[in-house]
Amino acid sequence: MREILRWLFNLSGKELDEATAAMSKDTAKQRLKLVLIQDRLELAPEKLEDMKKEIWEVVSKYMVVDDDFMEFEVRRVDDLTVLVSNIEVKDLSDLTPAPTG
Amino acid sequence: MTGKTIVITSGKGGVGKTTATANIGTALAMRGNRVVVVDTDIGLRNLDVIMGLENRIVYDLVNVIEGVCKLNQAMISDKHDYELYLIPAAQTRDKNSIEPEQLREMCVELEKEFDYVLIDCPAGIEQGFKNATSAAQEAIIVTTPEVSAIRDADRIIGLLESSGLHNPKLIINRIAPEMVKRGDMMDQKDVESLLAVEVIGLVPADEQTVVAANRGIPVVHNAKSSAGGAFMRIAARVDGEDIPLMDLEPKNGLLSRFKGMVGMSGRAYSHA
Numbered sequence: 001m002r003e004i005l006r007w008l009f010n011l012s013g014k015e016l017d018e019a020t021a022a023m024s025k026d027t028a029k030q031r032l033k034l035v036l037i038q039d040r041l042e043l044a045p046e047k048l049e050d051m052k053k054e055i056w057e058v059v060s061k062y063m064v065v066d067d068d069f070m071e072f073e074v075r076r077v078d079d080l081t082v083l084v085s086n087i088e089v090k091d092l093s094d095l096t097p098a099p100t101g
Numbered sequence: 102m103t104g105k106t107i108v109i110t111s112g113k114g115g116v117g118k119t120t121a122t123a124n125i126g127t128a129l130a131m132r133g134n135r136v137v138v139v140d141t142d143i144g145l146r147n148l149d150v151i152m153g154l155e156n157r158i159v160y161d162l163v164n165v166i167e168g169v170c171k172l173n174q175a176m177i178s179d180k181h182d183y184e185l186y187l188i189p190a191a192q193t194r195d196k197n198s199i200e201p202e203q204l205r206e207m208c209v210e211l212e213k214e215f216d217y218v219l220i221d222c223p224a225g226i227e228q229g230f231k232n233a234t235s236a237a238q239e240a241i242i243v244t245t246p247e248v249s250a251i252r253d254a255d256r257i258i259g260l261l262e263s264s265g266l267h268n269p270k271l272i273i274n275r276i277a278p279e280m281v282k283r284g285d286m287m288d289q290k291d292v293e294s295l296l297a298v299e300v301i302g303l304v305p306a307d308e309q310t311v312v313a314a315n316r317g318i319p320v321v322h323n324a325k326s327s328a329g330g331a332f333m334r335i336a337a338r339v340d341g342e343d344i345p346l347m348d349l350e351p352k353n354g355l356l357s358r359f360k361g362m363v364g365m366s367g368r369a370y371s372h373a
Contacts, residue, residue: 023284023285025281025288028248032251032252032295035248039252039255039259
């Protein structure tokens with residue numbers, strides 16, 4: 001098949017590789033998506049702070065967690081931008097089912 | 102009369118802010134509006150040369166702000182039969198020579214006399230950007246379909262938002278239809294999906310834009326040029342006309358030539 005394409009379009013091997021490779025605009029889009037996520041988060045540190053507070057509030061509804069210790073950051077792992085949070089749990093008792101009757 | 106002040110900005114330099122300002126300003130004036138364009142790129146003025154008015158400068162923006170001259174003394178009339186004026190930037194001062202409130206006050210004065218006050222914003226996000234944007238009620242962002250320009254445009258959108266300038270409009274400049282067609286350049290949809298702002302115009306890369314700059318005659322004067330047509334359409338939209346954006350199609354592509362031969366849509370370089 002490849003040979004037929006080459007013959008048909010009179011392409012060198014390199015040209016054929018380029019023609020069948022992913023379109024460069026898709027690479028651009030993919031890279032920009034990630035960069036923009038990071039830029040936008042950096043742009044609004046107060047928003048990041050608000051989110052941190054709200055997440056802490058939600059978690060503390062279900063378990064007793066440390067007031068101070070909370071790691072919270074946006075990090076890039078390979079192709080993904082991830083939100084990493086570590087919260088120290090003090091007491092899990094709220095998670096045990098309430099006794100019935 | 103109460104006109105409005107629109108800032109034309111981009112973040113990244115060299116994407117066509119000044120060209121856009123000159124052409125939208127000229128086109129708005131051709132449509133019968135009273136228009137003044139203000140170059141706020143203090144120290145790096147260029148709107149005067151793009152409009153071909155560089156030999157007629159006596160006073161500049163900083164002179165007005167400092168009270169050295171009256172506002173109308175710094176306004177250079179474009180040499181055509183419509184109402185278009187330029188207030189040039191100072192070339193020998195820096196961007197800290199004026200304060201945002203001072204520019205705002207000047208624009209309030211101008212809005213009493215003009216339908217449109219267009220501000221050509223300097224590149225960057227420092228003092229000059231703050232000056233230019235604080236004076237405006239609306240913003241137009243110019244970008245090209247390239248990663249660096251789009252990234253900077255996104256940052257500008259965020260900064261405009263936090264300074265209270267909501268719903269900026271986007272111009273995608275220097276689109277090469279051939280490259281878009283073969284997937285080597287982002288198209289309108291790609292850019293829209295990344296930036297989430299309304300596109301007000303698509304301007305094709307056009308040699309005539311360079312020719313126009315060489316001559317100091319904005320490309321909207323060349324009615325047949327694709328870029329000139331695109332800027333006319335942008336001005337119509339700024340002026341409140343609801344006209345659709347069009348697809349930019351390659352001019353002499355094999356396919357469009359073929360379509361032309363068999364009587365299909367052989368539209369050459371339709372522009373938005």
